[in-house]
Amino acid sequence: MSVFRAPYATDWEQSRGRMVPEDASRTRTPFQRDRDRIIHCTAFRRLQHKTQVFISPEGDHLRTRLTHSLEVSQIARSIARVLRADEDLTEAIALAHDLGHTPFGHAGEDALDLAMTHFGGFDHNDQALRVLVLLEQRYPHFDGLNLTWETLEGVVKHNGPIPDDRLNVTLNWLNPRFDLEIHTHAGIEAQIAAISDDIAYNHHDMDDGFRAGMFTVDQICDTVPHVGKAFAEVRKEEPDAPEPVQVSEAVRRLIGDMVGDVLTCTRRNLEKHKPISAEDVRNAGVPMVRFTDAMKENERQIKAFLYDVMYRAPSVTRERQEGARIIKDLFTYFTEVRDALDMNWLKAYPRAVNEPWERIVADYIAGMTDRFAKRLHKRIFRGED
Known part of the structure; x- marks a missing residue:
């Protein structure tokens, strides 16, 4: 597998490993395992019903976050192959890059960021990290997907090096345990x-x-x-x-x-x-x-x-405004009526980071699909099923 790799490419055999050590796979490289874990995770499936441009599009051929992520991974893998970078690492990062998106696209993100003004704000790139290291609950011995250092670095540095003013509670918790060297550029696969x-x-x-x-x-x-x-x-x-x-x-x-x-x-x-x-x-x-x-x-x-x-x-503006209103209403409701939050979801919430209630609510809302958020909003505020 190493024959065609360029010298500047990331070498899977020299991976810095995972936060929780695991035995190596007999059939897959560490980056292939990362890609497979991303594809099989719940947050990835939810992208099928999250907005790319049009909210809950009626047309069967319009894109969602899921189809967008697949298209990004195809383009990225093609470029990686020509440049002799690690294709599997490139694909894993591309597939994971939008896992932190809220329902209703950037309108939902803006509304949730505004609601979280006094609690650290909200950013979909930061939320993708939370999904990968905390919120996904699929394994008995760790929270998140326990991805390799290189894949997490690529997701964290999706927009380049991280300035100090963009540090968040998740990075502050993660970095002492798994130094992602936030002030440098990412490897070529992430770029x-x-x-x-x-x-x-x-x-x-x-x-x-x-x-x-x-x-x-x-x-x-x-x-x-x-x-x-x-x-x-x-x-x-x-x-x-x-x-x-x-x-x-x-x-x-x-x-x-x-x-x-x-x-x-x-x-x-x-x-x-x-x-x-x-x-x-x-x-x-x-x-x-x-x-x-x-x-x-x-x-x-x-x-x-x-x-x-x-x-x-x-x-599109009307749809965005409606989506933002739904997010605002749900955030206000769940912060004020704590018993209303889904108890099954709450039971699985990780305790690795000591979070304020508002962050827990933001995590819950960010994980919703467009149609689930709409349906829940109707049930709560109109009494409709």
């Missing part, structure tokens, strides 16, 4: 997973926007030049293809262009810095895996367009 997230959500959200009728092909082509170029090429080469097929083909090419750009830029960085170990990547002071400046501008233009015509569209 690949993070940039694959950007590639996936930009283009797949654009695809969903077309399917949902939020904007037309001509609208985005007139606003975002490189997208217009891709569609012009597809229309010229495949003039008889139905528009949905042309959209899929253009999105595929745009993703391919971004992946190619990442590979080009990363190879230049690797040649410049010449890392000969995973530690060299972590301590380089800059990320190895990046877009070129030109592609960063393309990414900015896509994001700006999607924010203007999709994320801030009246219909």
Whole structure:
């Protein structure tokens, strides 16, 4: 398994291990076991019914957090293979990156963060760590999934090194036991997973926007030049293809262009810095895996367009406001009526960290799916089943 690994890749044989030592698997590397534990965990299954853009989408073909995570992992694994990084570690980090999301997407996260203002706030990246090290209850001898140091590092540093003002109670509890070296960059596998997230959500959200009728092909082509170029090429080469097929083909090419750009830029960085170990990547002071400046501008233009015509569209805004209201109501109710919180869930709550009641409530709400939160809200506030 070591023959094709680049010198700067993470070596599974040199993993720093797990917080609770376990016997090695006879058939899987440590990172393969991490990936499998993530896929089999409850929080991963819940992503099927958590918002990506549209809350509780009616369309069968619109994306959820689960399908987004799978798409990120596919892009990440492809990049890792070309760069000869550890594919299994890359995939594990990509699959775990959204496990901390609340119901109702970023609207739910913002509402829960506001409710938790005086209790440490709420951040979905931090919550993903809580899920992995505390909240999942599947094993008799430890809380969480007991993942390797390298996988947890990748999840914690999804957005890069952690500044001191982003330290939270979970990291403060975990780090003395399992030093994640929060001020350095992550290994190359985590950097690949993070940039694959950007590639996936930009283009797949654009695809969903077309399917949902939020904007037309001509609208985005007139606003975002490189997208217009891709569609012009597809229309010229495949003039008889139905528009949905042309959209899929253009999105595929745009993703391919971004992946190619990442590979080009990363190879230049690797040649410049010449890392000969995973530690060299972590301590380089800059990320190895990046877009070129030109592609960063393309990414900015896509994001700006999607924010203007999709994320801030009246219909999406109304859904977001409704989701935020549900989160606020549930948080207020469960903090005031403690006996109402699900006792079976509470019995399984970890005692490893001494949490205020508000954090326990936040953990409970963050784990809900969109439809469960809606149903529970109706039952509590309208008396409907």
